[in-house]
Amino acid sequence: MTKITRLSIKLLARHSDLKPEELDEALDTHVYADAGRWFWLLRLLLPAIGIGFLACGILFFFAYNWSEIPKFGQLGIAAGAVIIPCVLSLIPSFTELIRKLLLTAAAFLVGPLFGVFGQIYQTGANAYDLFLAWCIFILVWVLAINFAPLWVLFLTLVNTTIVLYSEQVASGWSYTMLMFLLFIVNSVAVAGFVLADARMSGVDYPDWFKKTTALAAVAAGTVCCCSAVLDLDDKPAQVFYLVPVLALFAAVAWAAKRYKNLYHLTLLALACIAIVASIIIRAGFSTAAFLFAAIWVVGATTGSLIVLNNLRKVWRHD
Template identity: 30%
Template sequence: MPGTSTASGEQGERRAIRRALAHWRALGRLAPAGVASPWARTEPVATDWRRWLDTALMALGTALLCAGVIVFFAFNWQDLHKFSKFGLLAGALTLLAGFAWLRPAGDTAGRAALGGAQVLAGVLLAVIGQTYQTGADAWQLFALWALLAVPWALAARAAPHWWLVIVVGNVALLRYFSIRFGMEGVFVLLFDARYMRTASLVLLGAVVLQLALWELLCARAPALGFRGQTGGRMLAALACVHAGSLGLASLLGSHFDGAAFALALVVLAALIWWFRQRAFDIVVLSLACLTGIVLAVAAIAKVLFEGKDDFGAFLLLGLLTIGLAAGAAAWLMRAWRSQLERA
């Protein structure tokens, strides 16, 4: 079975050809008849659909298998001896690891087995914690799970396995800071006005470091699975969320924090510069522009409505929002076309 990296490369090449054809057609460089023939050669063929179906069914089967293991333990928890629980999970992990070891390098089924092992490693940690009542908090479970997921990701050498590490690691960070600040849960941490600014600042710093590390590894170690745009998009989206939260917290607090607001804008500007000049990604640019518009509108609204209630300010705010959105859309279109011309 072909490796997923080869399939991804072919899909990326076809996508680039389609974008170039659409761009040239929009500029009038190609007639409709001149687009039809090369466009048809970029359409998926039967082999591509079979490859996609294999990957989709493999991912679905792995997810259902992991869900079945979790439901099995939840339903039979009281009836199973603790050593039976550990033995079943250890046996499942061994079978998955052995199956992946027997498969060729880069095989989809082998990578799916390693993904299942990543999930079951977290289940094993949860079973240990529940069996022995270690008293460990949830953030410790997720942190250890993220650490245990790293060797499986290194063995798989595929980007989706690193996505799981990113998700689990950031959940651990959220839970850790909610405990550190004495919050009852993650949502209270993110939306409580007393800690929103501090939490957003710390989480923003952590995500920016992760994003810098991801981009560095994508440049230096793509063979280990650090490739593609999804991982960077996940971290950049988190950075936009935390930057937006930091900016809003600095505006909506009892006292305006200019330094925090400026820091949020600097992070957004850095994201826009990096994903425009170094690693072009229209999705991240759109998210950063959206976050910037939200902060700009919120700042102007604070000035307009502070100490007064003027209905005309709503009209002005609406027009400003439309203008900023239109300007951002025009800039994004120019950036997109410029990138196509470079390609």
């Protein structure tokens, strides 16, 4: 059951003649996890951990025994590590979750396969080429499976590709521009997942996944704003990066307050605290400026906690 159910039960208990025993029974039945739910969690958690350890074990096996394995053996092991999980995922007796986890492990091992190929044949490709090819070759799996952990892997690869491209090819990119691009990429991903979750039938992304992507977007936007503020003296044009980021932050804050989303308000509060602190530091770049910035962080964090806690109480009728 969701938190709405728990709050509904508590509100009903406050305004009714329910006895404490009846309230406890309702909470035990509809809210608190029983043995069956814990068993379901273990069935979900243990295979995921096992497959993850297996994929990591294969990866570290390469690293430790690399010099002792002939070239064809290296390619064979790397290719087999991708093929075997794909074949196992076709077994109908496995549950849908197990098959998705197997394909996620196979997608993770595509990267080592490209690394093996590039090292043996000395392709001369940059590191970003490896990650770009990795993204392209698992894109079909990502779209077809539509599995949250696989999306996390894909978005991590996309962000890594952009960072490596800025370091190895686009040498003219500033750090602020890089963070702005990461902010745009992750914001588009967040918007896509939220819209798909709301409007497409059969699509239900878990909350932890949407919160993780939102955290990545807000973190990139915050770093972008702080970097732009601190570099305004050397690069005044970077002020234009502030406008779209702050405008989107304001729009998200308005939507979060309207739909009573405390998580996004908390993220944006932390982002505003960091941005204002960078403005204070830029004003002086002195000991006094850093002192005032520290005081601001402590005071603003305390004030944000009070305001957010009051909103939580109002929204949840505590």
